[in-house]
Amino acid sequence: MLKFLAKGLLRDRTRSFFPILIIASGVMLTVLFFSWINGYAMMLIAENARFETGHVKIVTRAYKELIDQKPYDLGLMNVNERIEVLSSEYPQIYWQPRIYFGNLLDLPDKKGETLSQGEVIGFGVDLFTDSYEQELLNLKEALSNGNLPTKQGEILISQEVAEKIGININDVITLIGSTMYGSMAMHNFTVSGMVRFGIQAMDRGAVIVDIADVRLFLDMEDSASEILGFLPKYNEDTTFEISSIFNKKYTNKDDEFSEIMLPLRTQGQMEFLLATMDQRMGMFIFIFIFVMSLVLWNSGLMNGIRRYGEIGIRLAIGESKGHIYRSLILESLLIGIVATIIGTAIGLIFSYLLQNYGIDMSSMLKDAKVIMSTTMRAQVTPTSYFIGFIPGVFASVIGAMVSGIGIYKRNTAQLFKELEI
Amino acid sequence: MNIIIIEKMSKHYPIGGGKFTALKDIDLEFTKGEFTGIVGPSGSGKTTLLNIIGSLDTQSEGNVEVMGNPIRKLSSKKAAKLRSQHIGFIFQTYNLLPVYTVFENVEFPLILLGISAEKRKEAVLDALEWVGLSDKAKSRPAQLSGGECQRVAIARAIVKKPNLVLADEPTANLDAENSHHILKTMKKLNEKLGTTFIFSTHDAKVIQYLRRKISLLDGKVSNDEIINEDDYDL
Numbered sequence: 284m285l286k287f288l289a290k291g292l293l294r295d296r297t298r299s300f301f302p303i304l305i306i307a308s309g310v311m312l313t314v315l316f317f318s319w320i321n322g323y324a325m326m327l328i329a330e331n332a333r334f335e336t337g338h339v340k341i342v343t344r345a346y347k348e349l350i351d352q353k354p355y356d357l358g359l360m361n362v363n364e365r366i367e368v369l370s371s372e373y374p375q376i377y378w379q380p381r382i383y384f385g386n387l388l389d390l391p392d393k394k395g396e397t398l399s400q401g402e403v404i405g406f407g408v409d410l411f412t413d414s415y416e417q418e419l420l421n422l423k424e425a426l427s428n429g430n431l432p433t434k435q436g437e438i439l440i441s442q443e444v445a446e447k448i449g450i451n452i453n454d455v456i457t458l459i460g461s462t463m464y465g466s467m468a469m470h471n472f473t474v475s476g477m478v479r480f481g482i483q484a485m486d487r488g489a490v491i492v493d494i495a496d497v498r499l500f501l502d503m504e505d506s507a508s509e510i511l512g513f514l515p516k517y518n519e520d521t522t523f524e525i526s527s528i529f530n531k532k533y534t535n536k537d538d539e540f541s542e543i544m545l546p547l548r549t550q551g552q553m554e555f556l557l558a559t560m561d562q563r564m565g566m567f568i569f570i571f572i573f574v575m576s577l578v579l580w581n582s583g584l585m586n587g588i589r590r591y592g593e594i595g596i597r598l599a600i601g602e603s604k605g606h607i608y609r610s611l612i613l614e615s616l617l618i619g620i621v622a623t624i625i626g627t628a629i630g631l632i633f634s635y636l637l638q639n640y641g642i643d644m645s646s647m648l649k650d651a652k653v654i655m656s657t658t659m660r661a662q663v664t665p666t667s668y669f670i671g672f673i674p675g676v677f678a679s680v681i682g683a684m685v686s687g688i689g690i691y692k693r694n695t696a697q698l699f700k701e702l703e704i
Numbered sequence: 705m706n707i708i709i710i711e712k713m714s715k716h717y718p719i720g721g722g723k724f725t726a727l728k729d730i731d732l733e734f735t736k737g738e739f740t741g742i743v744g745p746s747g748s749g750k751t752t753l754l755n756i757i758g759s760l761d762t763q764s765e766g767n768v769e770v771m772g773n774p775i776r777k778l779s780s781k782k783a784a785k786l787r788s789q790h791i792g793f794i795f796q797t798y799n800l801l802p803v804y805t806v807f808e809n810v811e812f813p814l815i816l817l818g819i820s821a822e823k824r825k826e827a828v829l830d831a832l833e834w835v836g837l838s839d840k841a842k843s844r845p846a847q848l849s850g851g852e853c854q855r856v857a858i859a860r861a862i863v864k865k866p867n868l869v870l871a872d873e874p875t876a877n878l879d880a881e882n883s884h885h886i887l888k889t890m891k892k893l894n895e896k897l898g899t900t901f902i903f904s905t906h907d908a909k910v911i912q913y914l915r916r917k918i919s920l921l922d923g924k925v926s927n928d929e930i931i932n933e934d935d936y937d938l
């Protein structure tokens with residue numbers, strides 16, 4: 284019977300072509316949209332990981348409570364030793380300590396009196412030992428003026444801040460803050476370059492200094508606000524696994540300063556953003572199933588009317604209504620599968636193109652001064668290969684189920700009469 | 705042996721508010737191996753009667769039994785089974801499935817019966833030989849003449865060797881030569897396989913082949929006679 288139906292489908296193009304066209308296009312769009320959302324999520328994850336969250340992040344429990352304020356006085360101690368231990372415990376993970384600190388930037392005139400001032404957020408990162416921070420923060424590309432720091436005592440300032448305060452390359456500026464223990468701290472830095480990240484949070488008021496300088500400045504010998512961990516390749520499940528094992532071992536609920544590891548997804552807005560994207564995808568698929576089912580229902584009805592003759596004959600020959608109905612559904616299943624394969628293949632081709640070449644959005648985003656997100660890229664994942672089957676097969680089968688109800692509604696004699704005309 | 709018993713059977717169609725009586729108080733019996741024509745003017749109820757016998761429709765009143773099956777009490781599934789196993793249909797407009805070849809059209813009833821591919825092939829080739837279309841097995845219906853199409857339809861009706869073949873005006877769309885050919889073919893199969901043939905017609909050419917002629921007029925049997933009793937070896 285299956286062979287018989289397949290022959291009919293192959294020979295009667297109107298029976299297969301239109302539904303396949305609709306389903307394949309819907310599936311193609313689904314796959315493309317899915318890959319694009321994936322690409323967007325990957326970008327979101329990658330960017331946030333580099334600047335903010337790491338793939339995982341270690342902080343003290345006390346720090347975590349006030350994490351939005353980044354209270355470095357509640358930071359981690361004995362960081363060098365900890366990183367050595369972590370590196371041997373998790374050899375695949377790359378660990379990076381950072382200090383975030385809010386302070387006042389003061390530009391003095393020749394006599395040492397304040398010319399102008401501004402509040403800035405300091406990034407203390409490892410700029411000199413063989414760390415990946417320069418890459419993580421994308422410093423080479425972000426450099427808009429001057430050079431990257433080459434020795435202690437040099438500082439990078441966001442272009443926006445520099446313009447606002449009136450700073451030039453090689454100016455000596457003073458950072459004014461408070462030490463880890465609460466007393467006033469001042470330190471002079473030479474401006475080696477200016478940066479523009481294209482990320483508002485950074486551009487609004489970031490200064491970047493080597494972490495060793497910051498430790499000196501804030502009296503934070505061997506401490507850090509946070510230790511960020513980076514996997515060779517981000518995997519959400521892994522981050523949760525590692526965190527739960529780590530926290531069982533190190534988190535002590537009686538000790539405020541015991542360490543706690545936070546996976547990327549649980550930090551800040553990430554959970555919300557990623558969940559929103561999952562939701563969007565779900566809605567998109569649902570809408571596609573709905574719309575395509577409607578279209579296929581209608582085309583199935585028209586097709587069904589065209590096929591009343593055939594159905595009448597088959598009833599006369601002795602096929603039961605249920606059998607005919609099931610065979611129509613079987614046909615729609617075949618069509619759904621074939622169309623999904625075609626649609627998925629085309630969708631994947633476009634997705635791979637979008638993954639490898641990306642769409643350059645820089646002309647559209649010129650005023651946004653974005654560096655990292657100018658290219659929109661898709662990301663093909665194993666799920667991209669299967670996601671299309673949900674709308675493809677469902678829509679086809681639902682369409683056939685609904686349009687085929689007519690077979691039951693009409694009585695046999697009626698169906699049969701219609702074939703006489 | 706009666707294979708069909710019809711007692712006091714009537715059929716009404718709802719029309720507007722009231723009803724239209726298409727068949728009224730029909731009493732008929734058919735025995736195995738009959739070759740019977742139902743004749744009558746247009747609108748006399750021939751198609752309605754054949755559809756009820758073929759379990760495609762049900763009567764409104766009275767009793768109809770086909771091979772022991774009470775037509776009105778059959779579920780649609782049981783009715784389908786009765787048709788599939790015991791009844792072959794032939795229509796005025798051939799009604800072949802256009803996307804399938806001659807061979808596949810004839811094969812279809814056997815697929816429904818779950819017969820193996822090997823046996824199907826044998827039976828289909830036999831049936832095509834009976835109707836003289838062995839060389840057209842691979843053709844599509846669109847490539848055949850009307851007479852050839854009707855012969856394919858006959859092959860499809862008899863391929864499963866049913867007890868009963870119902871033919872609704874099988875020659876209405878055919879010219880004289882083809883009509884004779886079709887009737888001869890059916891007659892031959894009637895004798896060879898012992899299949900009961902009942903068909904409706906208002907074609908005078910056909911009458912000479914009949915063994916029994918039932919005349920319908922305004923939904924009633926106006927005449928029922930045995931003709932050509934000993935001479936149907938044409």
Ligand SMILES: Nc1ncnc2c1ncn2[C@@H]1O[C@H](COP(=O)(O)OP(=O)(O)OP(=O)(O)O)[C@@H](O)[C@H]1O
Nearest residue numbers: 717718719724726745746747748749750751752753
């Ligand atoms: N579904 C229906 N609803 C109402 N009336 C119907 C219906 N089907 C048939 N009739 C009426 O029943 C009567 C008998 O119809 P039937 O088709 O059996 O006639 P027939 O003898 O086969 O005619 P013909 O030789 O033209 O094919 C006709 O008057 C027809 O109009």
Ligand SMILES: [Mg+2]
Nearest residue numbers: 750751752872
């Ligand atoms: Mg008729």
